[in-house]
Amino acid sequence: MSQAKPQKTLTILNTRPSPMGEELQRLLTPQFISHHFPTVTNKAIELPNKAPLKQWLQDSSFAWIFVSRPTAMYFRQLLQQYGLDNFSPAGGVFAIGESTKSELKQFIRTPNVPTQSNQENHSTLQIMTPELSNSESFLTIKQLDDYQSFVQVKGKGGRELIGQSLTQRGKQYFPLELYQREMLQYSSSQVDSWLECDCILATSIDIAKGIFTNLSQQSSRKNIQLLLHKIKWVVLSERIKQFLIDNKIKEEHIFICEESDNSSIINTINLISK
Structure with a gap:
């Protein structure tokens, strides 16, 4: 009887800015491979x-x-x-x-x-x-x-x-x-590492714009098309989803979290990984 193949560990592109990004990274790494590249900073x-x-x-x-x-x-x-x-x-x-x-x-x-006991x-x-x-x-x-x-x-x-x-x-x-x-910018070697990811997190339209800008500046058109056609996206709202659809991302590749907190993001990634 043949054994089932072990499930592939999902690789995540965590683009959430500080301090939420670092907090999410600590929660992701025990279970997934996660690369932290925030594309915007405040x-x-x-x-x-x-x-x-x-x-x-x-x-x-x-x-x-x-x-x-x-x-x-x-x-x-x-x-x-x-x-x-x-x-x-x-x-x-x-x-x-x-x-x-x-x-x-x-x-x-x-x-x-002041209360009746004169305490604040x-x-x-x-x-x-x-x-x-x-x-x-x-x-x-x-x-x-x-x-x-x-x-x-x-x-x-x-x-x-x-x-x-x-x-x-x-x-x-x-x-x-x-x-x-x-917007934060990365080198071509850093952006090329994004091609290994199975899932990209984009918690705002500005962050999604930062992802596309870095890709267009540092990677080939062929690699960009490969990335956009295979990858899953985790977003926080219908607005971000529509922005991705307008940028040629397939609707079935986009998943919306119920809430904006890190726990909800991880729950959504868990659903994708099954």
Whole structure:
């Protein structure tokens, strides 16, 4: 009786930027072969004008929107520049994605309110999240109606959907751009190693653009076609999937994660490997 062939170990191209990429790499390597090549990096930028941060924090009609984990990380740095250790808004807080929510929980607190025993209340403020980790799902949250003004912490040049929608609803909208994305470039030998991969992770359109740019600059057209026709893609949204389809990737080769966290990404890769 012939023995079944051992299952091939899946090789992953992990393009997730820091620090999520390194965290994912540690989770992937016990089970898969994983190459970490982030195609974008985030760089802090200075605000053109000093934001009235403390005024916004004290106004209960304001709500704060964080669309990704980096937005929470860079906002924490901004608070420190203002001499604030914690994020204690009088209004509401919305986070897209569980990883964003977890990052905020590290430094968010309710405003200090004296209790009957004259002790300060340092409990954690509730963070509201949409059912799905995308802007479209966020805009369906009913609690948005409870606030008149919104501060969206974001990267420069990011999607304008949230701001446009809130403005159309008659809300005040203040974008707070704290960082910008920069594309990373690799050598031809590094990019050639991508040809060995069975699966590519692309968690944003900018990351997917970085993959295609590096391929077009450092690899032959023949190799690119070979890669694009054999490889599976793991993405986080229908928008990224459509971008890949527009760039000639077959729809049946694209898999969408249920959530944006690393556990969901690994679950999706496990499904592909079966």
